[in-house]
Amino acid sequence: MNDPAKKENRPNLRTGEIMQLVQKEVDNHYKSELVSSLKNSGGRAVFGNTTILLAKEFGFCYGVERAIDLAYAAAKVFAGKRIFILGEIIHNPDVNKQINALGIRRLPEKNGEPDLSALAADDAVILPAFGATASVVAALEEIGCPIVNTTCGDVMSVWKRVRQNARDSFTSVIHGKAGHEETRATASRATGNPDENPSHYLVVKDLQETAAVCDYIVSGGDPAAFLKKFHGAYSEGFHPDSHLKKIGIANQTTMLRDETAAVQNLLRDAIARRDGGDPANFRFFDTICGATQDRQNALREMLSAKPDLVLIVGGYNSSNTTHLVEIASASAPTFFIRDHTRILSKNEIRHFDLAEKKEIVSSRWLPEKEKITIGITAGASCPNNLIEDVIRTTLSFLESDTPLSPLKK
Numbered sequence: 001m002n003d004p005a006k007k008e009n010r011p012n013l014r015t016g017e018i019m020q021l022v023q024k025e026v027d028n029h030y031k032s033e034l035v036s037s038l039k040n041s042g043g044r045a046v047f048g049n050t051t052i053l054l055a056k057e058f059g060f061c062y063g064v065e066r067a068i069d070l071a072y073a074a075a076k077v078f079a080g081k082r083i084f085i086l087g088e089i090i091h092n093p094d095v096n097k098q099i100n101a102l103g104i105r106r107l108p109e110k111n112g113e114p115d116l117s118a119l120a121a122d123d124a125v126i127l128p129a130f131g132a133t134a135s136v137v138a139a140l141e142e143i144g145c146p147i148v149n150t151t152c153g154d155v156m157s158v159w160k161r162v163r164q165n166a167r168d169s170f171t172s173v174i175h176g177k178a179g180h181e182e183t184r185a186t187a188s189r190a191t192g193n194p195d196e197n198p199s200h201y202l203v204v205k206d207l208q209e210t211a212a213v214c215d216y217i218v219s220g221g222d223p224a225a226f227l228k229k230f231h232g233a234y235s236e237g238f239h240p241d242s243h244l245k246k247i248g249i250a251n252q253t254t255m256l257r258d259e260t261a262a263v264q265n266l267l268r269d270a271i272a273r274r275d276g277g278d279p280a281n282f283r284f285f286d287t288i289c290g291a292t293q294d295r296q297n298a299l300r301e302m303l304s305a306k307p308d309l310v311l312i313v314g315g316y317n318s319s320n321t322t323h324l325v326e327i328a329s330a331s332a333p334t335f336f337i338r339d340h341t342r343i344l345s346k347n348e349i350r351h352f353d354l355a356e357k358k359e360i361v362s363s364r365w366l367p368e369k370e371k372i373t374i375g376i377t378a379g380a381s382c383p384n385n386l387i388e389d390v391i392r393t394t395l396s397f398l399e400s401d402t403p404l405s406p407l408k409k
């Protein structure tokens, strides 16, 4: 039965009146006429000797737009109260700065978990687009705070799948990053009811880890070594001898589609090999979200035009953006930048190196050619105004005498 008290604590902020107020502000902060014009003109524009290619799908996805709208709405509806957010609303530092400027504070953390000790029933709390763990949500409900839930529907679809796995006593093998907020939230729903029907999860981040799980499924091994290798990536009480008998695959919504498909195939084959060809103890649900897929496809299409280099704009901790960088790097020199300030000069660019996990400065990033084609895209958490700044700054370092019109500001 629904608890009416709890329902009251999830106010509906998406009313026409509130959203009208919010829209103006959101547009003002994140919109770009120039980027819209470029998109509408097919994503290709020539400025003197420079051609800019913009991927057909880029930037804010529907889930991020909704999360931002709700955070702006919360700032209006709960004006005068303390408003907190669990972690970052999305993985973009500029957006997070704007949210902070609305008076929304990030809840402090203790041992990697949100510290709820200072919250009172009167404080509003925003759950980010990636969701929050089941235990944190339960604790917030217990305190009685109004909860503004911005969790994306695509993330909640994954939760539905792992809950189903738990009900059917399948261990959820989650392709994702064990420390990522979304995967932690998903994993917390994969354990079923610990008293009545406990279930388990294991997170695999890549094909190398998947291969180790497959080996164990087919040939067994040393459980202690297995648990050490996957430390921090499995549920309490998980044992590889008991909990890899029936597995259901799910994934963080923003993973690389091809890698997720390979993870599924490898694990299905391993189960079938162990079980005499019978895959009944294996199930999978493709839970890569549409927005991630569209951005990856559009980037591949853009790369087929063979740009001389690619700029990927977005937060460095953004999973979907990181995967765009991986895709682009395989085809062209690629620079992952959080905003235009990283373009230091015609000769130098400061960009994030995925292997080093830090920003580095590269010189001679622009090829010495008479005509240059630059591909640009951005992750699902990157607003258009940041893309515009990147285009303008890039062109400012090139000897283009063609103004940005007809792409007007």
Ligand code: SF4
Pocket (backbone or CB within 6 Å): 061, 062, 063, 064, 129, 152, 153, 154, 155, 253, 254, 289, 290, 291, 292, 320, 380
């Ligand atoms: S990237 Fe996908 S799952 Fe994440 S917020 Fe956007 S639509 Fe939702």
